[in-house]
Amino acid sequence: SSGINAEYGGSLMGDGHFCLDYSNRLLVKPPSGSNITSILNLSGNKIPAVTSSTFSDQLLLVKLNLSHNEITTIDGGALWRLSLLNEIQLGNNRYACDTRICSFRTWLNSNSKMVKDLNEVVCHSPGTLIGVKIIEINPSYLCNNKTIDSIGFEVNTESVVGFLFLFGLVIIILGIAALKDRLYGHVGVHAYWLRTIRTP
Numbered sequence: 221s222s223g224i225n226a227e228y229g230g231s232l233m234g235d236g237h238f239c240l241d242y243s244n245r246l247l248v249k250p251p252s253g254s255n256i257t258s259i260l261n262l263s264g265n266k267i268p269a270v271t272s273s274t275f276s277d278q279l280l281l282v283k284l285n286l287s288h289n290e291i292t293t294i295d296g297g298a299l300w301r302l303s304l305l306n307e308i309q310l311g312n313n314r315y316a317c318d319t320r321i322c323s324f325r326t327w328l329n330s331n332s333k334m335v336k337d338l339n340e341v342v343c344h345s346p347g348t349l350i351g352v353k354i355i356e357i358n359p360s361y362l363c364n365n366k367t368i369d370s371i372g373f374e375v376n377t378e379s380v381v382g383f384l385f386l387f388g389l390v391i392i393i394l395g396i397a398a399l400k401d402r403l404y405g406h407v408g409v410h411a412y413w414l415r416t417i418r419t420p
Contacts, residue, residue, distance in 0.1 A: 237282060252277060259283040263309065270294040275302060285309040287337060292316040292344070296323030299331070311340025317349045322363040328355050 237258040242251060244264035257278045267289040274295075275281060281302050291313040299305070308331075315321060332338055332355055343349040349357070 243285070250274060250278075255280050257281065258304075261285045262289070264288045266290050268292060270298050272297045272301075274298050279303075281305055283307040286313070287340070288312045290314050293320045294324040294327075296325075296327035299324070299327050305331075306334055308335055309337045310335055311337035311342075313341075314344040315342065315354060316345045317343035317352070317354060317357060317362065318346070319362055321354070322359070325354055325357060325359055325362050329359070 238256045239259040239261075240257050241261045242265070243261045247262065247265040247267060249267060250260070250262055255278065258280050260278060260281055260283070263285045265288075267286070269292060270286070272295045275284075275298055279301060282304050284302070284305060285308070287309040288311075291310075292315060294310075294315075299308075328335065328338075328341070335341065338355060339353060341354050343352045343354060343357075
């Protein structure tokens, strides 16, 4: 990108944006940065994934280029936190289109206009979805029965359902025990009064 000085690690643009160019450096993760960075070029590297904390030190990003990496999954939460972002490139990666990208698919749906290479954001696996644009995949395929997506976060519903089932089972057992105690208590009192009445 013009105006980005790779030799010195960054440069200040005329519009006040501080830019860093780390393209084509075989990086497997973004370098630690600072919140003064507003334009970050990470294209052409070997980054395998974007986690929720990947850009925690660069929350003032306005432009971000993650194209031509080896990214298989992106945590949508990482992108939701970049509230100033208005331009991003995400194409030509190795996206695995399964439940792990549920939150990313939701983020794409809400922010597709800022993705400059949206047509290149396609599935690399599984085989049945190779080449399919992620934005065109029905969210229910990625999210239903496996994850609940809420503001870019993923929750395993199988664990939630299991917990609720056990919780309900405990409540039922406690309720039955309490009912038996009350029932036997009344029977005991009734038997006592019968013995009292019959005693001469």
